[in-house]
Amino acid sequence: MVNLLDFDVDGLAAWLAQLGEKPFRARQVLRWMHRAGCDDFGQMTDVAKSLRAKLAESAEVRGLRPMRDATAADGTRKWLLGVDNGENVGNAVETVFIPEANRGTLCVSTQVGCALDCAFCSTGKQGFNRNLTTAEIIGQVWHANRALGAVKATGAPDEGERVISNVVLMGMGEPLANYEALVPALRLMLDDHGYGLSRRRVTVSTSGIVPAMDRLRETVPVALAVSLHAPDDALRDRLVPLNRKYPLKELMAACRRYLDHAPRDFITFEYVMLAGVNDSDAHAHALLRLVRDVPSKFNLIPFNPFPGSGFHRSRPERVRRFQEILLSGGLVATVRKTRGDDIAAACGQLAGQVRDKSKRVTAAVLGRTPSRRPMEVVS
16 A cells, blocks of 8 residues: 655655546545545545545555654643654654743654764663654654644635744655655645745755755755764864764865755854853854854754763753853854653653664665774863
């Protein structure tokens, strides 16, 4: 059976053409699946009965298997969603919804685990199993929309505020390492027959896979966030091993190129604050020099501990001082409010369930065995 969640509108139209159907049928079915959250072809009342019969014979709308649903004291909600596919039994990813006064943000995963092995991230320590399919990426939005009661009648107008107003590809995995499955999912998020989000409200976060950043710029240039975390190559090589392949000079050039097509006039740089590692005044001044030619905004992220990390969160006064230096240098710099840490739903804490296939996780991207030198912490 073909899972129709795997298709954007063009892909669905091409598949339906094989059944002898016209392209407009794809838009009809898409609205029922994504706007109405419908997984029963029999309920798609404005779709021809003949097509409904064909779909029932050869297709399905198969979402992810809910395994756990937890809500934090601050209202943050986290789902553990099974992604078993018959061959990789026991895998699951985590998806997080963060409600705020003026928006609702859904944090979506793109891989089962992650191959990049960033030193401070819980997901990377789980290892890597496989990429998610398009259906498994968009299926997280589909599941959350239904769970939050955000589905609409297929003919209903877009009135009032959306429950999910923003989607960030910042969950488990490196989105741009799963480019082919990512792009159709992004198109569904943007499609008016899907979720109808603007490019400004969909953000892809990357550790800096430069060739894929250039491809995304030309294909689906949504908002971009770059996981920076260090102002120089020596430190970033150790915190973000991908930097050994795409060092900062190449990464900054790619950021400047991306801005030619970006929906925003700046790149968001994410910077996790690690006590005694990357949070000194000197580091802040080095950042100012690094990004002087890249219009940017900094999101300073308090480190969220996990067992065996070996890192500690920077003290609030140190974070404030770091922020003041960036602000005085003319940058926009905000401190991310930690949300959902009581259910391990905060940034860097997502782990899911991963049947690790890699063992040498960083080698999957770098093509060589990663360094395992211990991180030096300056007291």
